[in-house]
Amino acid sequence: MNSNYVSLRYLVDKWFAPTLSMPARVTQIGRMLATHGRYVRLEGCTSTGPLTIVFFLHHDGSWCVFPPVAASPAMCGRLFVN
Template structure:
């Protein structure tokens, strides 16, 4: 498992490559209703075509393009 935390700014530069002529804009920020995970909705353009990406913040502070998996309570049993 990769525990490297990449800042949101680095991901925006990687995916949207904003410049002075084609900037990236934050459209919306918030939290998911059920998991309360943070998200940032960004819009930009690549090769003159519009692109929208939503980044989700995960538990250890990393950002990714998929929402975090909800951690549910778990039980286990052992036979002695």
């Protein structure tokens, strides 16, 4: 398993610290159009007020608050020697 793996449950506990009186709830799930990457939008209340965060699933299975970098076309030059 990747050492950088971060679960969605861990991030929800970190950012929202949900309790029975102040739960965090999923308000939207979906896929991004360009990359087809998954995302989850959560809303909750913290001690400072309401909070909404969108979490993105990365290719290694970890969740982050920033979207994964889309693969872009690249050129590779090779030297062929006969």
